[in-house]
Amino acid sequence: xxxxxxxxxxxxxxxxxxxxxxxxxxxxxxxxxxxxxxxxxxxxxxxxxxxxxxxxxxxxxxxxxxxxxxxxxxxxxxxxxxxxxxxxxxxxxxxxxxxxxxxxxxxxxxxxxxxxxxxxxxxxxxxxxxxxxxxxxxxxxxxxxxxxxxxxxxxxxxxxxxxxxxxxxxxxxxxxxxxxxxxxxxxxxxxxxxxxxxxxxxxxxxxxxxxxxxxxxxxxxxxxxxxxxxxxxxxxxxxxxxxxxxxxxxxxxxx
Ligand SMILES: NC(=O)c1ccc[n+]([C@@H]2O[C@H](COP(=O)([O-])OP(=O)(O)OC[C@H]3O[C@@H](n4cnc5c(N)ncnc54)[C@H](OP(=O)(O)O)[C@@H]3O)[C@@H](O)[C@H]2O)c1
Numbered sequence: 001x002x003x004x005x006x007x008x009x010x011x012x013x014x015x016x017x018x019x020x021x022x023x024x025x026x027x028x029x030x031x032x033x034x035x036x037x038x039x040x041x042x043x044x045x046x047x048x049x050x051x052x053x054x055x056x057x058x059x060x061x062x063x064x065x066x067x068x069x070x071x072x073x074x075x076x077x078x079x080x081x082x083x084x085x086x087x088x089x090x091x092x093x094x095x096x097x098x099x100x101x102x103x104x105x106x107x108x109x110x111x112x113x114x115x116x117x118x119x120x121x122x123x124x125x126x127x128x129x130x131x132x133x134x135x136x137x138x139x140x141x142x143x144x145x146x147x148x149x150x151x152x153x154x155x156x157x158x159x160x161x162x163x164x165x166x167x168x169x170x171x172x173x174x175x176x177x178x179x180x181x182x183x184x185x186x187x188x189x190x191x192x193x194x195x196x197x198x199x200x201x202x203x204x205x206x207x208x209x210x211x212x213x214x215x216x217x218x219x220x221x222x223x224x225x226x227x228x229x230x231x232x233x234x235x236x237x238x239x240x241x242x243x244x245x246x247x248x249x250x251x252x253x254x255x
Contacts, residue, residue, distance in 0.1 A: 002020050006064070006065060006068055008064075008065055008241050009021075009240065010026065010069070010238050010240045011238065011240065012236060012239075013237045013238070013239050014234065014237040021238070026069060026072050026238075027072055029235075029247070030069075030076065032182045032203075036181075037176065037181065038172045038173075038175065038180075038181050039181060039182055039202050039203070040172060040183045040185065040195060040201060040203070041182075041183065041185065041202065041203040041205060042185045042186075042192050042195065042204050042205070043073055043186055043204075043205040043206075043207075044187055044205070044207070044220040045058055045066055045206075045207040046061065046219075047061055047209055047211045047212060048208060048209070048211065048212055049212045049213055049214065050219050051213035051215060051217035052187075052217060052218050052220045053217035054215070057089055057090060058086075058090065058187075059090065061209045061213070062207060062209060063209070063241075063243065065243060066207045066243060066245065069205075069207075071097065071098065071101055073184055073205065074096060074114065075097065075101045076182060076184070077114040077183070077184035078114055078175075078180040078182040078183065079117050079140075079180035079182070080184050080186060081117045081171070081185040081186070081191075082118055082187065082188075082191070083118070083120075083188045083190055084118055084120035085189075085191075087131055088124075089188070091130070092130075092131050093129070093130025093133075093134050094130060094136065095113060096114075097113055114184070115137055115140060115180055116137060116140070117139065117140040117141075117142055117175060118131075118141055118142065118159075119142045119164075119171060120141065120142070121143075121144050121147065121166060122147065122148075122151075123141070123151040123155055125141075125151075125155060127155050127159075132155075132158035133158075138158075138159060138160060139158075139159040139160070140159065140160050140162055140175075142162055142171050143161050143162065143163055143164070144166065162174045168194050169200065172200060187220070188218075188222075189218045189219065189220055189221055189223070190222050190223050192221045192222075192224075193222050193223045193224030194223075196230070197224045197227060199230070202249060202250050203247070203248065204232060204246075204247075204248045205245070205246070205247050205248075206248070207244070207245050208243065208244040208245075208246065230251075231250075232251060233249050233251045234247075234248055235247040235248060235249055
């Protein structure tokens, strides 16, 4: 057990070496720049051979340490943004933050739970599912005006529908309008691909898990046509038990 009460110590190896980081240090290293505008962070875990899924889910690729950092990222978010495919596959339901994380937020004058926004074109989501029925905050549903009217009506009972269509710029604008500047996206690959194609990824937090997965699982980005290379800047490398937690920001002036 590490000094910080985790299963294994997390060590920073770049930019300089720090052994057994505390949660306070981790939160500082992952702090989001206050630009007065939206900041879009994506977080993924991948196997060494590039799989973003194993047996249909991401869960098995990470471990308790990766999950711990993931919860610290959730703590910092104004909004957790997620694609409908990930909600369906991962079975999101109930509070996405533990009691200690909610208390940490409340102590800093933040809403105890970040907003939660789901992106769906088809609105093929069950309004009676745990995601809606046990939602800690009423979810935002970033939808398309042309979606099936019956589904829209049913989901409007349990979520706030916002017609952003499929364009990430409209999603970001709709979230920023509601004061949600720190956008923490948990994917999945199709959503990340759309943001990548739109040039709207400010940050990528990527956990490289020391496993080989084989199979035909998706990469972390899916459905995005090949485009000009986008340079990303390495911010830090953390290591724990052979797992690398990499933080990159978009190499743009002013970031
Ligand atoms: N390794 C990781 O860290 C990680 C992270 C997240 C997810 N995953 C895995 O990835 C798999 C899911 O992949 P996925 O690519 O289907 O996930 P996804 O991006 O969460 O979901 C795709 C769906 O989200 C909606 N969507 C995404 N972008 C949209 C856009 N621009 N406009 C309108 N709708 C949009 C659509 O929903 P509708 O179909 O409702 O129209 C689309 O079918 C699961 O196996 C999950 O476990 C892995």
